[in-house]
Amino acid sequence: MTKKPKIGIFGLTSCAGDQLAILNCEDELLTIADAFDILDWEMAKTNNDKVTELDIAFVEGVVAQTRDLEALQAIRKRSKLLVAIGTCAVWGGVAAMKNQIPREILKKEVYGEEINVVDSVEALPVRSFVKTDILLPGCPIEKEQFLQIAASLLHGDLPELLNFSVCSECKMRENACLVVEKGEICCGALTVSGCNARCPSHNIPCGGCHGPIEEVHYDANYTMFAQRGITKEEIQTKMSNFAAPAWMGQKLLSEIK
Amino acid sequence: MDKDRKIVVPHLGRVEGHGGIDVEIEKGDISKVNMEIFEGSRFYEVLIIGKKYSEISSIVSRVCGICSAGHTLTSQMATENAFQIKITQRTEFLRGLLLHGEAIESHALHLGCLVLPDLLGYDGPLSMAKDYPKEVTIALNLKKLGNKIQELIGGRAIHPINAVVGGFGKCPSKTQLEQLKIELQKGLEMSDAIVDLFSKIKLPDFNFKEGIYSALLPKEERYSYLGDYIYTSDGITRPISEFRKVCHEKVVAHSTAKQSLYNNQPFMVGALARININHKYLTGKAKEALDKLFPILPSHNPLHINYAQAVELVHSIERSIQLIKFLFEIGFEHEEPVQFEVFASKGVGAIEVPRGTLYHYYEFNDKGEVVEADIITPTAQNLANVEKNMREAVKTLMQGPLNTLQSSLENIARAYDPCISCATHLVRIKFK
Structure with a gap:
């Protein structure tokens, strides 16, 4: 041994x-x-x-x-x-x-x-x-x-880490979509999984506490929120809570101007 | 006799966060007794400025992993106070359960994993487990029980996600609560074993002086962690909106946490302060534990915080069983969080969390965004009192062996169950 x-x-x-x-x-x-x-x-x-x-x-x-x-x-x-x-x-x-x-x-x-x-x-x-x-x-x-x-x-291995979104986990749990159904700002599509979609499974929009997945589609998400009347300030405020250096430093700020 | 001695505990182990002890004795006189805090600052009150009311509780929850449910609910209660929101009875019961879950987890962690190793001579619960497998297993199982409640009601054991301003996202099902009740009943027997164990351990007294202590008074005639009035042991009762009269904060050079004083004097909050003030409301097995552990009340020995936590551990389990019974009585239909209007306003919330009274205060603009915030944590309130008690102990133990003095000081600091992350969230004070 x-x-x-x-x-x-x-x-x-x-x-x-x-x-x-x-x-x-x-x-x-x-x-x-x-x-x-x-x-x-x-x-x-x-x-x-x-x-x-x-x-x-x-x-x-x-x-x-x-x-x-x-x-x-x-x-x-x-x-x-x-x-x-x-x-x-x-x-x-x-x-x-x-x-x-x-x-x-x-x-x-x-x-x-x-x-x-x-x-x-x-x-x-x-x-x-x-x-x-x-x-x-x-x-x-x-x-x-x-x-x-x-x-x-x-066991001497390097672990494999997840790189799909909370949104995918949420769909697998067959939850109603909080963005589509209720017009909430849910960070699930941008956020890396691992929590088994805890928040949306409790009717609470994802707050993004695990940080972003690789290659986030900021534009598509922003458009999706904007179509439901949510302002860019509201989106920014919500998304900057847990991983501000990632969102703000990389793309989010420039893309949603 | 004229000894110069110096005790430095660079890093106090088995506490949450980064702190140390620094004591200097010059020519037989105590020249310095400092509880040093060197956790980094996170400036929470500034972080939440501009955030919408619905975002705040999930941010301030992160002040502390151990009392995250307490921060979440205190924050939501302050917000509800500001917008005059009346919550439902079901929400009240569920919040009670969540708080008791936190108390069970926190007290079991402190007593079983952080304090018992001290008393039995081990460096931690894991090394203690080799000789005391039964005791460590009981402590871990009680801790797990507390987490199970928080997981079920809060949606997550640490940083709950299910509690929101006005209610809960999702209510637990009948089956889930039935299962929980069975586990709580098993837990009640385990908590008996903890009380038994502590009743056999005699805690020393280093000539601690009578001090001031404070806690919330229960709303009803029963032991509770909720209340609208603060009682201080000088006999004064104040509404929680006057919390700044109780905790007057000052900056000290050896700490990134501010210290609290009441009438320029240190004071104590937490399990022992609560037992001293509200013990007459205890019933059932918790009352039996009280009689076993506290022949004399009030107690001014901070090491008795450990006994007080053991009593509360039993109480929280008993009360959780009762709350589940109440939830069964009102039924299980789905309930949305209460709807409300936002307007420019301010509000305060207070809860007895495991380590003492926690206060949150917010001012909102007419869009429901925070413009001013203040959070005063129990550990910040206790810090000056920890130093006072350590000073008393140094006076008593000064002439004895250095390692006894050092370990006694560590025991005192640890008895307070200091939550240094909490204390160092940095309180922003503007006295107007």
Whole structure:
């Protein structure tokens, strides 16, 4: 039998929801702890090993301060594989929603003029700074997807990730379309699957929390919404919630002018 | 005797988020006791400016993974308060269930996975499981039960998607609730085991002084996480709209989270504050757990937060069973979220989430877009009190061995179940 892979689970600036999603694998947690050698996981243990080289690092969160960047670079340096977990690590998440506002202004808004104690930089995903080997978006990640990745890595394989849309999952569940039937702004056609269309299956339009699929048809989607009387500002506001750097940086802004 | 000593816990493990402890003793005097917070800032109150009322709760839910249901519902209640929306009884029951699911998950996670390893001498639940498989399994099963409720009612265990302003997207079916009820009944037995376990563990007291604590008063004559009035232990009751009189926030240099003071003094919120104030409303097995764990009330020992959470764990399971019964009584016909008009307005929402009172405040323009927002989390309110308690403990333990002092300080900080992501969402305050 080969040696157990040495792993670390880390959080940069985040809500810790992705690490919690791992802790939420209640039925599998003890098996995971047995199959892997968990050397470093601050959220779940003390006495963490901060130096030994890791086979796999799972990293949640955004870089929102220089401290995060230093931590991330140290993790990358000691790890053979780096798995970005969660929409923050993959796309920037909610923290990256208003990167266009200078941090100095934000700090003044929050702390006032008199004290400037905060180390804050434009919030950007992990992959803006270091090489990532696997990207698992989700806000939070779906635990089944995490378990699949962990199982693949355990067997020395690289996992295969989904690249079809929430819209496809929604159709497979035979839900009534919220755009067609109700004229709602549903991000399902643009958003990568994995959640089994949770929101539309609850009559709630998709908010795009997993970030975009590859090669999104922005034009077609924009036209579809516009035909139902939805303005470009409304579309932009909705779509910028979870993966603003992806939508705004790439195409959306220019295409819907 | 004139010892210079320094304790630095660079990263407090087994808590949510990034924080540490920094203590300095010079010539036998305490010169510094800091609970340091160095989680990055996400500026939530600025992020939601300009967003439509329907978008807010799913954004602010992301303040915290562990209390995401609490943030979601507090946000929706603040919005409903602003637009004078009356929710239905079914929505009330479903929200109650969702909150109890969160309390069960959060308390089981804290007690079983974060605190028990401390008390039994392990670095975490996974290493503890080798010697205490039964206890860890019970904690994980209770945690799973809490998640099952959140998954069913909220549509997702973390960051619920089914709860919206005015109601729910989809209501659970009769069969689903029947199944859940059976699991809750099993959970009630498991929670007994947790109470039993904690009743056998004596928690130390480091000469903690009497302090101020605060919690919401229940609307009815029963233990509840919802209420329209804030009670502070100096005997004053205020409507939740006056929350800023209770949590007056200040910026401190060693923390990216602001600290809260009440009349210039630290105060406590959370399970122990709630038990101190509202224990007379507990019934059933939760009352039995209370009698077992709290011979004397009120308690000013922050380590008793752990006992208080164990009592609430039992209460939340019992109340969930009751809420399912009520849902059966009103039937299962489909119900759309309540329709309403938006207008320029402001509103406040408050809920007792696992770690204490959470406040959301919004101002809207006539299009229903946020123009001003304020979120005050329990951990931000507790931070000054954590430092106060650590200072008291340092005074008592100063002359003893350094590692005892360090682990005692870690135990105090951990007892508060600090949710550092929450505290560091950065509150935007404008006192007008």
